Amino acid sequence: MWTPAGRGRWHGRALRLWEAATARRGPPESGPAPTRAAAAAAGTPRSPDGPADRKEKIDMSRFSVENTRNFSIIAHVDHGKSTLADRLLELTGAIDKTKNNKQVLDKLQVERERGITVKAQTASLFYNCEGKQYLLNLIDTPGHVDFSYEVSRSLSACQGVLLVVDANEGIQAQTVANFFLAFEAQLSVIPVINKIDLKNADPERVEKQIEKVFDIPRNECIKISAKLGTNVERVLQAVIERIPPPKVHRKNSLKALVFDSTFDQYRGVIANVALFDGMVSKGDKIVSAHTKKTYEVNEVGVLNPNEQPTHKLYAGQVGYLIAGMKDVTEAQIGDTLYLHKQPVEPLPGFKSAKPMVFAGMYPIDQSEYNNLKSAVEKLTINDSSVTVHRDSSLALGAGWRLGFLGLLHMEVFNQRLEQEYNASVILTTPTVPYKAVLSSAKLIKEYREKEITIINPAQFPDKSKVTEYLEPVVLGTIITPDEYIGKVMMLCQARRAVQKNMMYIDQNRVMLKYLFPLNEIVVDFYDSLKSLSSGYASFDYEDAGYQTAELVKMDILLNGNIVEELVTIVHKDKAHSVGKVICERLKDSLPRQLFEIAIQAAIGSKIIARETVKAYRKNVLAKCYGGDITRKMKLLKRQAEGKKKLRKIGNIEVPKDAFIKVLRTQSDK
């Protein structure tokens, strides 16, 4: 249960929100707009007495399974997914029609800034059509395949999707990736061509592309302008007509899928659930199939899009549930909930999100460690797909090795740390999890398995003890105007990619499929692709397992001493260029010392790159008279203080900045 203070505070806040919403909405109007009636019928405003008045709660039993639709919107970045969601929310009265409704479901600052959806959001829409009350559950998915696991678990609660394509840009790489996710989940796909109001819009061409790439008849496309609201009503009708109701049974005992969870500091974990069977209400005892822990349900409700308590939730419905879970790990995404003493077969597809990109994260100043730690904890509490391992670097101090689903995920995480927690961090160049198939019996015994995953380069086993090394690969989709094909292919080749497919999706747009080693795209591939195609090419990728790779461990030496934090695993073909870059960066950032410094990149005993930092020949202030002494002493003492913090490699003092310059993510590779 909540503490009284927490409860009071939360309800006070919720109440004010509610009052504001109802006040703006004004008296229900008669007329053709189904929205008003629906809002009045379903979302009966509670009295100002507040939540204690349970009678005012929505009765969800009125929405039968036949009148329920669960769907999601998928789209390439900026194709208008969130704007369409805003219109749907307005049309159904979930939110007021004002000019301020901009990406209502994108609650995070980073989502609104980048035009991407990071966190899945849900809204239950009440819609009156031809005399019937429909419950339309819009499950907004993250818009990037970095979050494909989130997408897939969101989709698993849906029966259909709206595939939104920009009428100007046409099909883009993410459109393709998202389509196949929906297609594989056997969902009904309703193509929606958006932005038909734009001057350069060419919806007919996009129809042809959709037909060619996705094999969907042209006449099934709905052409809309989400911005202006044109034809949006037709979208709702298509949802009702073309998406089947969920195949579920109220009479069976409860089977609920946890497809997302958030953490509220006053109420604990709020689990987003989709009911496949049965019903759930306050007071029910439920069990997690994953942890086998039992909880008592404190509150159930729907998201409209703000939390709105209901008496019950029924099979086929989507809503939230609060049950005294203290930690998001207790509401594992993909977990199945059932009633105490009424166990059910768990829903398939439960798996932990698998991090594909790893990076070290360190506070810029070690004194910030605890603040950063608490910020990371708070963020990961709502994003269980980030893996966190404590790590420490001699140069950068204590920090973490974080695993992310992909690059965007990593960037978003970092940006949220900065924006929401005002934390400044050093993020090291991302690496990928390599694998090694061990041949040494001793090592196999030590690791207790034949195939090990290497996250930290320091653990890289020697070639003599390994049958083969493996690196993660992804299947990349690139869609580009054909004038850039040559450059794109050159870029892909330089990244060790193997072409798998190539097709024209219309007269001048080409879709290319390449198998990429993941580590070749983790740093700057996307930026390079965008710049060589003047921003026109789009890229997306999906996991494609592992493949054999000739990996080597590269050491960086300063006057013959290995710098531990710069040990790198690299493909044999790339060792020279990567080593050269590291040596050059070090040369630029290592201050001169009283002796010459040789910077070398080496594989085993073989030196593959070298730079030299010459010794100081002169380092003394030219003029130091009466008026200069104070300033000079201050400077010297500051420098001496800084020197104490330097990492010593042999007798060479290496400033933290030098490590940061070498390790930090940079796009000028």
Added chain:
Amino acid sequence: MLGAFIGIFSTIVPTNRLPLGISATSTPSPSALSFSPDFAALVAARPHSTEHIALGGQAAAASAPVPSRWRRSGEAPGPARRSGSRGGARAHAAPLPSFRRRGPAGRAPRAPVRPGRVSAASPSPGAVALPGARARGWAAAAAAARAAQRRRRAEGARGPPSPRAALYVHWPYCEKRCSYCNFNKYIPRGVEEAAVRSCLVTEAQTLLRLSGVRRVESVFFGGGTPSLASPSTVAAVLEAVDQAAHLPADSEVTLEANPTSAPSSRLAAFGAAGVNRLSIGLQSLDDTELQLLGRTHSSRDALQTLAEARRLFPGRVSVDLMLGLPAQQVGPWLRQLRTLLGCCDDHISLYQLTLERGTELFTQVQRGTLSAPDPELAAEMYQEGRALLRDAGFRQYEVSNFARNGALSTHNWTYWQCGQYLGVGPGAHGRFAPQGAGDHTREARIQTLEPDNWMKEVMLFGHGTRRRIPLSKLELLEEVLAMGLRTDVGITHQHWQQFEPQLSLWDVFGASQEVKALLAQGILLLDHRGLRCSWEGLAVLDSLLLTLLPRLQDAWQQRAPSLVQGE
């Protein structure tokens, strides 16, 4: 080499007596000691036993009544009385009785004095008639200054010195802004020189009084462009110094001179006003470079000024030459230096250009309109240049300073030896232990920067001190270390002991592995003489200090508890 000069000049120097009164009264703590520029260091290895040349005895001479307005300063009151009584206690046969006779009324404009007419060695009755009365004959002054060095050396080894200091006077005005200079300077429409003069005089008097300094060993007029000031201003300040404390006739009085503002007649007038050493901001002998630097003179002007200065101040002229300018090449620069060697006097300063924030050159380099100076080339110029000077008989007595025939700058030596100095004028810095404050803590003082504000403050309070920062004992030792190592003699054991009698250089640095590595590398030396840089080490001193300063701090923290108590 110096010894030879001592031998020659000791015969000319008037033999003064020891001011016993001081040593009898108190033993100031080391931080408060007003060490003279420690020329003892120069010949530390030689026994001093034969050098019983007495100290300047004029210390008590100047106890002019302090105008009442100076007492509004908010500083320790009544120093006039105190100094008067001390003067009494220290009564001795003053060699220049005329000084005593001069009161404030004597501060009339000085009559021009021809160089050579009056010798400090033989104060003539005529000196009395001369306002200022300290007019010096140049050769004699040079000799006297060197002898003064010798006296200090003798004194340094001999117990408590008299409260003495060097004095810096800042003239903040320039005709034009040089592109490399970030000093405290102003380009005025017109200077009310009488007002500035009056303020400089007032502040010099106030600070001397506050410091309790009895004897000023050197005066340096810097800037800005002090050669733009009237000789009468220089004379007025010198006279005030002599009255408030005592300015021995052999004290070094240097003026920074700019070739364009220093025609021969003016130089002579400065000489008559009491200046006996010139530092000429020649900077370059290449007209293109001079233009880049924003200088108003040509190389011809510079050489002409140098020649005239040498005629007027033989053996007492220094020139500055810059190196490491943008686009400057080693060969041509060395040719400049050779040309200069053909016509220079006994002192040269080689300054590597430092790009200072806020200067035009800095901005141009930032914007990329000017190529940044190449540090490698600058290092080469420096190394080649100092080798060339060495071969020409110059001693590199400090990082950027070279002298032959013993013509070291006494004033600057004071800075590097952490002697006391007073800073007079806008933005001037000083370091001294104020009297009457109860303890003897040395303070770093900074005067108000902006001339008009400074003047207002001086008029209101008698001085324009903006900040007073007490220096801890450790901070003073840090300065002793950082400044001392800039000199070729470094820090002698004797010198160090004067500041820190208990913790020796060996104690501090002897056991450190890092220091040992520097010794092994041959860039640092620690031996029976003391701690100093080698020829190579001097060029990278700032790097060495980053090892030595923390070592000193650690040793200071770890010193024996009994020492801590005694602090």
